[in-house]
Amino acid sequence: MKTAEKTGVVLAEKKVDQKKMRAKVKRVLLFLSIIAIILLILIPIYLLFKISVSAPQDILTQHPPFLIKNFTWKHWLKILSAGQIWNPLWKSVIVASMVALLGIIIAAPGAYVISRLPKKIKYGVLLAIFSTRMFPEVGIALPISVTFIKWGLLDTNLGLVLAHLIRVLPLMAWVLTGTFDTIPRDLEQSAVVDGCNKIQALVKVVLPLSLAGLAAGAILSWLESWNEFTYAIYLCLADTTLPIKTYYYISRGNWFESAAYAVFLTFPVMIITFVLQNYLKSDYLSGALKY
């Protein structure tokens, strides 16, 4: 009996050990895959940065080294001293920020209403809104730009903001509808029971809880606008955006300055992502309701 018991215990222990082992292996694999994904994302950025601060002899060789050998700020100084970077940077920042802000102001109320519609109607409306993104941009950019030029919006921030909103609004509506869906109606009703009117319930309860979604939407629309190219070609000539400037350097075939521009292009993206990521927390709604 004792031997059988002992065997049973040993088997059980073995099973536990195996489970622990499996869990450990899983964790290591997860960790490794996270590292692999991070490297996949970071290596191209590193290579761009490396080219932008390397002496030509390090890059223009059959076997360029992976690490930076002869460091130089020469290419950076060249693009910064040319004085061509600041106006496009400023324009891109202004336009992208206005697009993100206006996008939220316009899309959030619409998305809230859509999220409170009956399911069948809701998805129909969402699909209808999202279908506007099905048209290839190159196909619609010309007629839209022609209209904007007729309205005198050439080389203005407003023209570009409006053009970018065409792309951004459906995306924002989609993201924000999903966000409002996750906020239980009971919370609003509880707020009303506690003495809030509907607007107060929206402002004081729903809006703070939807900050994560709003931040995600803002980042997405900011990035969409920041990287946008087609409308900028049509609508900006005297006053261009940073992606157009970068494209200009790439078109001229200068690798080092192109790399410096491309790296420069990522700085504001990093800043805006770091600022807004504070709002991207998944546990906003945990414990919101007690049944």
Next chain:
Amino acid sequence: MGKVLLLTMIKGIKKPKGRMFLMKKAYRLLLGLVILSLLVSCTTMAAPKSLKVIMGLAEEEWNVMREHIFPAFEKEYNVKIEAYQTEAQDTEKILEARAKANRMDIDLISQDNMRLATLVERGLVEDLSEYRSLIPATVIPALVDVGEFGGKLYFLPYRPNIEIAFYNSLKFAQYGLKPPTNWDELFNVARTFKEKEGVARVAIKADLSPCTTVHLFDFCRSAGGDPVVLDDKGCFEAFVFLQKLWPYLSPDSKTANWNFMNRHIATESVYLGQNWPFGMNVIVKDGGKKEVLAYQGWRGPVKESHVLGGDVIGIPKGAPNKALAIEFAKYLMSKEVQEKLATYNGWPAVRSDAYGTVEEWQRPYFDAINEALKYAEARPNLLYWDAVDKALGEAFREGVIEQKPVKPALEKWAKFIRDNKR
């Protein structure tokens, strides 16, 4: 007061002096001032304050324009030149949007001569036939031809460009080779590099983009063929040669275009390849590869031929300041400007009587350009250019890359060109 005026008019009696007289004087003064201000404003309207120009230039080239070219014209015509950067492929979009909105605000464009057909086909540029006499007699004739469509002149010559052959002189010296001057030598050089290094080191632009078309034009024409016909004897000979050469060409050929050819040469994965002269700035000036030299390239069994590239001047339809734009075009073609452009930008001059002194390091490349220009041939101006481009690329894929029989491939794609003729 009215009574006095009436009396004055009817009876013609002596003008009464006093308040009435002063008022009349004031009216006349006012009228004079109005007429004067109208005249002034009309004169102001007649002389534009700015001339809007779009060009595709590198930053250094813009500096030359702003420091050495624009100021003299601005001073002479009391006008400000507003010049903006656009790439050739975007010029069509920019003009089309403005033309459709009926808000053309651009007065002059300089455009790559390989991207003119669309501008003409869509009616985006003015017919400049009446200004033909403005073209100096010393201008390279082929560059005038590229601006003509259907017997009308739409573009004025401004800047010639031509591909030259860049080669790594150290690698050539290492194996005792000389830059090839004909097809046989080209084949021998390609084979020698492959045998010595185990990897092919000669490249042509074979990414099947319009860059490939330029090289195929050179090969076909130098064998006496017409690439627009494609199934003639010369093209057949050229494609057979390319089929034979292909195994000895660098694998980088498949990615080589105007941009990557520079990279392949600069990173020493290719020792010989043809590209546009701006490569000297990228490879030699910025990249520091002083061992990369250049010469005009090779001839074929019949002749030497190089596609004439470069920029031409056009006036957008509905340009607000057409007369002044024509003056500016004339100025850009002038001997004075062409000499400055040669000196400061290292551009070959559009006219044979303009000589510039280029920087010392640019001299061998500049000489190669001028030598190649002697054998320059413009591409025909065809509205069905897209079909020719596609046919040449596909014939190259089948006959050269896939090593299929050349004749059927050429016949198939020659028919495609004929079917798409407009």
